[in-house]
Amino acid sequence: MGVLSKGEVKAYAVKPSEKGLTAGRWAMVIDTRVCRKHEPCEECIHACHHLHNVPQIPYKKHEIKWIWKDEFEHAFPDTAHEYANEVLKDREFLLLCNHCEHPPCVRVCPTKATFKREDGIVMMDMHRCIGCRFCMAACPYGSRSFNWRDPRPFIKNPNPSYPTRMKGVVEKCTFCTERLAEGKLPACVEACKHGAIIVGDLADPHSEINKILREYFTLRRKVHLGTGPSVFYII
Amino acid sequence: MLEKALVGSKKYYALVFFLAAVFLVGFFFFLKQLKFGLGITGMSRDVSWGFYVAQFTYLVGVAASAVMVVLPYYLHNYKDYGKLTIFGEFLAIGAVTMCLLFIVVDIGQTHRLFNVLLHPTPNSMLFYDMIVLNGYLLLNLICGWTALHAIYKGTKYPDWVKPFIYLSIPWAFSIHTVTAFLYAGLPGRHFWLTAVMAPRFLASAFCSGPALLLLLIYIVKTFTRFDPGEKAIKALAKTITYALLANLFLFGCELFTAFYSGIPSHQFSIKYLFAGLHGHMKLVPWMWTAYALMLIAAVLFVIPKTRNNLGLLPLLCILVVIGTWIDKGMGLIIGGFIPNPLERITEYMPTFPEVMISVGIYAAGFLIITVLYKIAISVMESRGLI
Amino acid sequence: MHDAGKVIPGIIAFVVLVTVPFWTNFGKAAPKPQPEIPKEYKKCVESRDFMRREHMKLLRKWRYDVVRNNMRIYINSEGRPINMSLQNECMRCHSSKKKFCDVCHDYVSAHPYCWNCHIPPEEKKGWATKEVKSLTEEASSKQPASHH
Numbered sequence: 001m002g003v004l005s006k007g008e009v010k011a012y013a014v015k016p017s018e019k020g021l022t023a024g025r026w027a028m029v030i031d032t033r034v035c036r037k038h039e040p041c042e043e044c045i046h047a048c049h050h051l052h053n054v055p056q057i058p059y060k061k062h063e064i065k066w067i068w069k070d071e072f073e074h075a076f077p078d079t080a081h082e083y084a085n086e087v088l089k090d091r092e093f094l095l096l097c098n099h100c101e102h103p104p105c106v107r108v109c110p111t112k113a114t115f116k117r118e119d120g121i122v123m124m125d126m127h128r129c130i131g132c133r134f135c136m137a138a139c140p141y142g143s144r145s146f147n148w149r150d151p152r153p154f155i156k157n158p159n160p161s162y163p164t165r166m167k168g169v170v171e172k173c174t175f176c177t178e179r180l181a182e183g184k185l186p187a188c189v190e191a192c193k194h195g196a197i198i199v200g201d202l203a204d205p206h207s208e209i210n211k212i213l214r215e216y217f218t219l220r221r222k223v224h225l226g227t228g229p230s231v232f233y234i235i
Numbered sequence: 236m237l238e239k240a241l242v243g244s245k246k247y248y249a250l251v252f253f254l255a256a257v258f259l260v261g262f263f264f265f266l267k268q269l270k271f272g273l274g275i276t277g278m279s280r281d282v283s284w285g286f287y288v289a290q291f292t293y294l295v296g297v298a299a300s301a302v303m304v305v306l307p308y309y310l311h312n313y314k315d316y317g318k319l320t321i322f323g324e325f326l327a328i329g330a331v332t333m334c335l336l337f338i339v340v341d342i343g344q345t346h347r348l349f350n351v352l353l354h355p356t357p358n359s360m361l362f363y364d365m366i367v368l369n370g371y372l373l374l375n376l377i378c379g380w381t382a383l384h385a386i387y388k389g390t391k392y393p394d395w396v397k398p399f400i401y402l403s404i405p406w407a408f409s410i411h412t413v414t415a416f417l418y419a420g421l422p423g424r425h426f427w428l429t430a431v432m433a434p435r436f437l438a439s440a441f442c443s444g445p446a447l448l449l450l451l452i453y454i455v456k457t458f459t460r461f462d463p464g465e466k467a468i469k470a471l472a473k474t475i476t477y478a479l480l481a482n483l484f485l486f487g488c489e490l491f492t493a494f495y496s497g498i499p500s501h502q503f504s505i506k507y508l509f510a511g512l513h514g515h516m517k518l519v520p521w522m523w524t525a526y527a528l529m530l531i532a533a534v535l536f537v538i539p540k541t542r543n544n545l546g547l548l549p550l551l552c553i554l555v556v557i558g559t560w561i562d563k564g565m566g567l568i569i570g571g572f573i574p575n576p577l578e579r580i581t582e583y584m585p586t587f588p589e590v591m592i593s594v595g596i597y598a599a600g601f602l603i604i605t606v607l608y609k610i611a612i613s614v615m616e617s618r619g620l621i
Numbered sequence: 622m623h624d625a626g627k628v629i630p631g632i633i634a635f636v637v638l639v640t641v642p643f644w645t646n647f648g649k650a651a652p653k654p655q656p657e658i659p660k661e662y663k664k665c666v667e668s669r670d671f672m673r674r675e676h677m678k679l680l681r682k683w684r685y686d687v688v689r690n691n692m693r694i695y696i697n698s699e700g701r702p703i704n705m706s707l708q709n710e711c712m713r714c715h716s717s718k719k720k721f722c723d724v725c726h727d728y729v730s731a732h733p734y735c736w737n738c739h740i741p742p743e744e745k746k747g748w749a750t751k752e753v754k755s756l757t758e759e760a761s762s763k764q765p766a767s768h769h
Contacts, residue, residue, distance in 0.1 A: 011698075012682060013695070013696040014686050014690075014692040014693075014694060014695050014696065014705070015692060015693075015694045015696065015702075016691055016692055016693060016694070017693040017694060018694075020691075020693070060279075060280075060581075061278075061279030061280065061281075061581065062274050062279070062280070063280050064280075070577060073578070074577040074578055074579060075577070077500070077577065077578040078500070095577075104421060104422050104423075107358055107359070108358075108359050108360065108361070108420075108421070109356065109359055110350075110351045110356050110359040110361035110362055110365075111347075111350040111351055111353075111354045111356060112354050112356050113350075115689065117691060119691075123688070123689075125688045125689060126688075126738060127684055127688065128347070128350055128354065129343075129344065129347075130342050130343065130344050130347040130348060130350050130351065131273075131342050131343020131344045131347075132341070132342055132343070132361065133283045133284060133343070134359070134361060134417075136280075136283040137283060137284060137418075137421055137424065137571075137572075138421045138422070138423075139423070139576070140421075140422050140423025140424075140576050141423075141576055141577075142280075142281070142575055142576040142577050145280055146273070146280065146283060146343065147272065147343070148272055148273050148274030148278070148279075149271060149272040149274035150272065158740060158745075160708075160740055160745035161708065161709050162708075163708060163738040163739045163740065164738050164740065165738055166734070166737035166738050167271075167272035167273075167274075167343065168272055168273065168342075168343030168344040168345075169343060169344060170343075177691065181691065181693050222422075222423065225422040225423055226422065227422060
């Protein structure tokens with residue numbers, strides 16, 4: 001393939017990282033019982049936001065978040081009801097991109113800046129996003145944030161090995177694709193000392209995550225919309 | 236024919252320079268937006284589309300409504316619309332241009348706009364919206380300009396333009412259908428997730444567009460010798476009447492589905508817009524104004540005596556234009572974002588720079604319409620048609 | 622010709638105005654840019670000639686492959702594997718954006734906006750203000766114990 005112009009590089013060859021972690025379909029289980037035991041713990045949030053240079057913008061309308069917490073009635077608005085027990089009402093739930101099987105954000109993106117990888121991860125190409133925010137209207141989980149302004153002044157402690165974003169693009173959780181490629185687990189998983197977050201391969205019936213899903217009762221957010229979320233919650 | 240745009244009365248020049256000046260003011264604020272980012276607007280993480288997208292939606296309707304004069308004239312040979320069709324098509328040209336400009340200012344990475352062409356994505360409704368809007372602009376340029384050129388030459392429009400005219404009719408329906416599909420296909424946005432979205436869009440378009448056209452015609456009539464004729468005006472008033480009734484009827488259908496089914500998520504946005512939700516009620520007065528205006532207009536349009544009163548008609552048109560503008564240009568888009576998918580409420584109001592940028596775009600659109608209308612009038616005058 | 626008295630001076634004025642940059646800069650060539658080449662590293666990704674000419678195309682292909690195809694390793698013409706990363710690989714050797722990238726880019730008035738997002742090496746240092754340093758320490762003390 002003479003891909004680059006008449007220079008001496010005739011064959012442009014690339015390969016995936018050898019130590020990378022792979023899966024047929026990445027998925028995540030969050031054990032909310034463990035989270036509740038250790039409240040108010042936000043180490044996964046801090047780790048994620050620090051590693052990915054997510055700015056801390058005090059002005060709520062311009063807020064950017066990849067992973068955050070909210071109450072049951074907001075995390076599961078169609079499941080919550082007024083007679084639920086106190087345990088459920090008090091518990092805070094970690095929210096992030098669900099890396100849907102049928103992601104509406106991917107369906108609506110006019111440039112394929114948001115796309116689904118073969119391993120199920122819904123990924124963003126920051127070089128291509130035009131900032132039309134159609135994906136934000138389409139996401140039924142509110143998982144996406146837009147850079148309403150230059151985020152850099154709001155990143156106090158940048159991670160020098162990861163880029164920031166610029167104004168005018170949408171961003172969200174990427175399931176730590178950059179870490180998976182290095183053979184590392186997602187930042188939130190690694191940050192949780194209590195093992196509340198487990199990731200694994202949903203496509204492999206013998207995987208740890210499938211065993212957990214068979215053993216425990218789990219919820220997913222807004223399953224009735226047919227998006228097929230890949231984040232499960234043990235209640 | 237373009238030279239006709241360069242010579243005119245002092246009033247014409249004054250209007251042109253005024254609109255150009257307003258456009259420049261808007262452009263100045265747009266430069267500020269480019270510098271700071273879209274944070275200069277009132278939009279937020281929760282209400283991620285606002286005034287710009289709402290104006291875009293409203294103006295697609297105005298553009299599509301040209302078909303309400305084109306269709307009777309070309310398909311049913313309704314001669315009374317003869318002089319009016321060109322004005323309808325020229326209004327469409329101005330409106331589509333404004334639509335495209337509102338998209339340009341709403342994009343976060345303006346210079347990447349052409350990524351939409353570079354990476355065409357047929358699963359995105361925006362891909363089709365780009366095609367139908369630009370196609371519609373082209374069709375109206377071809378049809379309107381050739382028709383006027385025929386008048387200029389004192390001939391009938393050439394045969395080759397006929398397929399374009401016929402194509403422009405279903406095309407007009409397509410632009411507003413695709414625009415409705417931008418919203419109606421999104422899971423989790425219950426206010427928009429309705430099959431009557433496209434019909435409702437068309438109904439509101441076919442009353443607001445012709446009402447705006449009539450208003451413009453009244454203005455033109457005041458300052459020039461142009462007169463479309465009483466019959467044409469009254470016929471167009473009938474179109475507005477039926478479309479307005481259909482629009483209100485379809486809204487009634489929405490109310491029935493949401494409230495008879497009793498499904499809370501289908502009611503939230505409607506409740507927010509008309510009664511407020513958890514004490515948040517910024518849009519409530521606007522929505523009641525919109526529906527009061529549309530209802531009053533509907534009654535007056537239905538009664539033949541008031542509808543056919545040519546002195547009263549402009550007033551009725553103003554009611555329709557303002558009513559549908561609030562309904563679609565504020566309520567429909569913003570209402571869809573409130574409450575957010577987590578059922579939390581963030582309210583929205585456009586900021587001053589946001590309004591100024593929008594006003595600038597409206598000025599650009601009306602500048603185009605002014606110039607095109609001036610050419611049309613001068614051509615008709617030179618032929619002794621008016 | 623109508624209005625020749627206005628048209629011809631008009632054309633002359635236009636030509637002069639348009640060519641002003643040529644007249645004002647005539648004979649004043651800016652010095653050839655001298656980007657700083659790292660001393661401790663001998664070999665770049667490909668030959669110097671190739672990199673000089675094609676680096677932007679190569680980077681473009683890299684970013685496509687990394688972001689969209691999850692390909693992380695580039696095999697150069699000598700068969701050497703290279704981690705495809707502007708921020709973490711290129712700038713490991715080229716430790717100054719100002720002395721390397723900007724020198725030529727400014728000369729040819731090219732303004733690639735890579736650095737709107739990617740963090741250049743000098744900024745990595747500059748960003749670490751006192752307040753940030755304390756935060757960094759706090760963060761490193763919180764280093765999570767890995768499991769699994």
